[in-house]
Ligand SMILES: O=C([O-])C(=O)C[C@H](O)[C@@H](O)C(=O)[O-]
C-alpha cells in the first residue's frame with residue numbers, strides 16, 4: 473500500500489518565513505591563474521533563512537549577478553517549507569529554476585563549467601537549513617551529518633603566482649611571486665603562519681618548465697610536505713604526460729592537467745601518480761563517464777557546486793564505492809563557507825587529503841562572522857562544537873561588506889576581462905601549452 477505524504481500531519485514543523493540575500497565584496501589580491509587574474513574584490517552572497525521558530529540560519533555562495541538572480545528565484549519558492557525537509561527544499565528549488573531564463577555565470581571565471589545549476593543554487597539553502605536544524609536541536613552541523621570523525625580538519629597551503637599588488641595600489645602583505653624563489657618565499661610565509669602540512673601550487677600561468685622548477689624548489693625547501701600542482705587544464709595531453717612523468721614521485725597528485733574526461737584518461741594511462749579533478753567531474757552526471765573512462769583517481773568535492781553538505785556526503789559515498797580518493801576544492805570565500813567546509817570534512821570519514829582553502833588570501837580584517845572560532849593551528853581548523861554552524865554572523869560587518877559591494881562596481885567575476893584591460897594582448901587559450 474502506498475501512502476501520500478501529508479505535511480499537515482507532521483507536528484512541530486519549522487516553516488521558512490523568508491530569505492534575505494545580501495551580496496558582499498571583500499578585498500582579493502592579484503592572484504594569477506590560467507584564465508587571467510583576480511580582480512581587486514571577490515564577490516559572495518550571504519543568505520539568511522528565517523523561520524517561524526524565530527531561529528534563522530546562514531549560508532554563503534557565489535555573488536555573481538546571474539547567480540544572485542537565481543538565488544532570488546529559488547528563495548521566492550521556499551515560503552512554508554519545513555526547514556527539516558531538505559528534499560522538499562531541493563524539489564521546490566528545482567521547480568523554481570525550471571523557468572530560469574537568467575543570463576550569466578556563477579563566479580568561477582570559466583574554470584569550473586558544467587556543474588549543476590540546481591545544485592549550485594541549493595547549496596547555500598542546504599547549509600542554512602542545517603544551521604537552523606542544529607541551532608534548534610542544540611547540536612553542531614557535523615552531528616547532523618552523521619557525527620564528526622575528527623576534531624579538526626587539515627588544510628593545504630594554496631600557493632599562487634601573483635603580482636606584488638593590484639596596479640596602482642600598494643604592495644599587499646604577500647608581495648610578488650613570479651618565479652620559483654617567489655613561490656618558495658610565499659610558501660614559507662604561509663607555512664610559518666598557518667602551519668600547513670601540504671602545499672598546492674596554482675599553475676597554468678607560466679610555461680610548464682618554470683612551474684616544474686617551482687615544484688622542485690618547493691620540494692628542496694619542504695622535503696617532507698605533500699605537494700600538488702593544478703594548472704586548471706592549461707596543458708595538452710602530451711605536455712601533461714611529460715610534466716607528469718617528470719614530477720612522478722614528487723607530487724601527491726596532479727590536478728586537472730588537461731581538459732576533459734578523454735584527455736585526463738589519456739594522461740592517466742601514461743602517468744603513474746594519481747590524477748585529481750575539480751574540472752572534469754563537477755556534477756553527478758560526470759561521475760559514471762569518468763569512472764568508465766578511468767579518467768581520475770581523486771575527486772575534489774566542493775559543497776558550493778555539489779548541492780550542499782548532504783549531497784557532498786552522497787558524493788563521498790560514490791567515491792568510496794568506486795575506490796576513488798576524495799579531496800576538497802575552494803574558491804575565494806568567507807567564514808560561513810569555511811565553517812560549512814569544516815563540518816562537512818569532519819563528518820566525512822573517507823576525506824583522504826588536506827582540503828583546499830583560499831582563506832589566507834582574505835584580508836584578516838574582513839569577514840562577516842565574529843572572529844575567534846575558526847582558527848588555524850598546525851594547518852588545521854578545529855570543528856566548531858556550538859549548535860548549528862557554530863559561528864556568529866556580525867551584522868555590522870555584513871553591512872560594511874555589502875556597502876563595499878555596492879561601491880566597488882563589480883557585479884560578476886571576470887579574471888580574463890581584468891587581465892585584458894591591463895594587458896590588451898592577453899588571450900584566453902585552453903590548453904595553453
Ligand atoms: O581548480 C581549482 O582548484 C580552482 O579553481 C581554485 C581557485 O579557485 C582558483 O584557481 C582561482 O580562484 O583562481
Ligand SMILES: [Mg+2]
Nearest residue numbers: 702727728750
Ligand atoms: Mg583545481
